[in-house]
Amino acid sequence: MPQGKIEVLLVCAKGLDNTDFLCNMDPYVILTCRTQEQKSSVASGKGTEPEWNETFVFNVSDGVSDLTLKIMDSDTGSADDFVGEATIPLEPVFLEGSVPPMIYNVVKDQQYCGEIKIGLTFTAEERGEGGYGGQEYGTQDYSGETYGGWRESS
Known part of the structure; x- marks a missing residue:
């Protein structure tokens, strides 16, 4: 299973x-990757076509299979309104290393309610092989003799 970091480029929607009848919405996005949650800035007055161009980084480990983007409308004086959400499968970015900015459907109550554009990049965590200089400790050296990982000098 992949381990490393996922970089999310939140472009626009x-x-x-x-959700605001008298004025433009002030949308923001809550990004969730398993137990990690991050929030974008509020695109004040941007209405139904907000742009963010922000980058977020999540640590990923075994069992992470998707990223959830929940779009909210920031309201002063009352609770923020839920606009919709998109669930992005991470398998393609684990296989390819990166996925250029693509459009994903935003849904609310199983109904299409817009789209969001994001790009993804996965950087795998390097797993050390052990040993020094590419040679494992305690294995045969080039002369064919082993001395607890140290070669006898001539």
């Missing part, structure tokens, strides 16, 4: 359902 389009065609979102407007």
Whole structure:
């Protein structure tokens, strides 16, 4: 299973359902990867076509299979409104290393309510092989003799 870091480039959203009837929405995104949660800035007054161009980094380990993006509308004086969400499978980025910015459907109550554009990059955690200089400790050296990992000098 992959271990490392996922970098998420949150680009923009389009065609979102407007939750504010009298003025433009102030959308933001809550990004969730398993137990890690991060929040974008609020795109004040950007309405149904916000742009963020922000980058977020998550640590990933065994069992992480998707990223959830929940779009919210920031409201002053009342609870923020839920606009919609997108669930992005991470398997393609684990296999390819990166996925260029792509559009994903945003849904609310199983209904399409806009789209969000994100890019993904996965950087695998380097797993050490042990030993020094590529040679494992306690294995045969080039002269064919082993001395607890140290070669006898001539």
